[in-house]
Amino acid sequence: MPDEKERRVWNALNSFRIELPSWGFANTGTRFGKFLQPGAATCVQDKFADAAQVHHLTGVCPTIALHVLWDLQNGESSVAEILSLATTYGVRPGSINPNTFQDQEYKYGSLGNPDQAVRNRALDHLADSVQIAKRLESRDISLWFADGSNYPGTANIRQRKQWLAEGLRATHQKLKDKQRLLVEYKPFEPCFYHTDIADWGMSLLLARAAGERAKVLVDTGHHYAGQNIEQIVAWLLSENMLGGFHFNDRRYADDDLTIGSIDPYQVFRIFHEIAFFEFETGEEPDIAYMIDQSHNIKGKMEAMVQTVMTAQELFAKAALVDHEFLQKAQSKADVINAEECLRDAFATDVRPIIEAWRKSNGLPVNPLQALHESGYVSQISRDRAEKNSAAISSYA
Ligand code: PSV
Numbered sequence: 001m002p003d004e005k006e007r008r009v010w011n012a013l014n015s016f017r018i019e020l021p022s023w024g025f026a027n028t029g030t031r032f033g034k035f036l037q038p039g040a041a042t043c044v045q046d047k048f049a050d051a052a053q054v055h056h057l058t059g060v061c062p063t064i065a066l067h068v069l070w071d072l073q074n075g076e077s078s079v080a081e082i083l084s085l086a087t088t089y090g091v092r093p094g095s096i097n098p099n100t101f102q103d104q105e106y107k108y109g110s111l112g113n114p115d116q117a118v119r120n121r122a123l124d125h126l127a128d129s130v131q132i133a134k135r136l137e138s139r140d141i142s143l144w145f146a147d148g149s150n151y152p153g154t155a156n157i158r159q160r161k162q163w164l165a166e167g168l169r170a171t172h173q174k175l176k177d178k179q180r181l182l183v184e185y186k187p188f189e190p191c192f193y194h195t196d197i198a199d200w201g202m203s204l205l206l207a208r209a210a211g212e213r214a215k216v217l218v219d220t221g222h223h224y225a226g227q228n229i230e231q232i233v234a235w236l237l238s239e240n241m242l243g244g245f246h247f248n249d250r251r252y253a254d255d256d257l258t259i260g261s262i263d264p265y266q267v268f269r270i271f272h273e274i275a276f277f278e279f280e281t282g283e284e285p286d287i288a289y290m291i292d293q294s295h296n297i298k299g300k301m302e303a304m305v306q307t308v309m310t311a312q313e314l315f316a317k318a319a320l321v322d323h324e325f326l327q328k329a330q331s332k333a334d335v336i337n338a339e340e341c342l343r344d345a346f347a348t349d350v351r352p353i354i355e356a357w358r359k360s361n362g363l364p365v366n367p368l369q370a371l372h373e374s375g376y377v378s379q380i381s382r383d384r385a386e387k388n389s390a391a392i393s394s395y396a
């Protein structure tokens, strides 16, 4: 019979699902270069196979996020292919990510571009993406815009805000049933002077302008150093505007490091704000937990499994916070005990409990070790070496 601590961790783990990014299995890198991996996914089928393997080992990753231009270049036939891959591999399509940042037309922006023809093109792509999501029975359309400018005075900031609001409203009107728009923000890169959607407040205002099924997406890497992300999360929760996360960690900017590798306490504090909100309100906010990491140094499969395990650990630790005790301590401004309440939970080694939970669910107790022992990475490295070596030699 599990004790109280175990029960809390088990409940938390039962409810926690993490979406894998298709692009996290393919060869990607920094703008200075790529270190190509022989086992990297070379096509959308490989991406499904890899995601299925991560799900098989962890049991908590039933969906894969898709990027429209990278995974669905051939319209209707891509949709058919993905539906069939989903059946074959037992992993469903997750969030659909339109791409309004890659094509040459978008040099000066997409929905915020001063040229109406380019704005229309972006709008059409967003409408197509909503349609694709419908066909795939995907609920969330995740929007990230690279729009902005590099030099002061070169862009009409207010006008662009207006265009973005109109474009998002028009896209929201295309949603069906339970579909949602998630509006991501990022304060820097690729635009360095101003970014049209630079922070959570801008995302929030634009999501509100778009319609009631638009929410904010918090990519943990998209903040200035030292920013209090858990406060942003707490505010979004209290406004019923938190739609989802992109998990990764950062040291400097959008570094795409493994979640919790630099600052695990911050990730714990984010999860704590969510659990505390649920405890105090009795509500269960609908939050999509997604990974957004493209590993260049670590093996992609290993990094993905490690990410899922780390996220589970930090989520489980947050479930251990004694909320009644914390409420009382906060109400008495008992600073030491309130802080210690968080620190105690964070310091608890939850790994044995998670291992027991995995065992009871017929999963390997250590998915990373199981990945190693399965020989999967060696196998895909052999199978895909030829295809990837073409990329490696063309790159060299
Ligand atoms: C942009 O940096 C971003 O975080 C967006 O979510 C994109 O969809 C993703 O990365 C692409 O890697």
Ligand code: MN
Binding pocket: 144, 184, 219, 246, 292
């Ligand atoms: Mn992201």
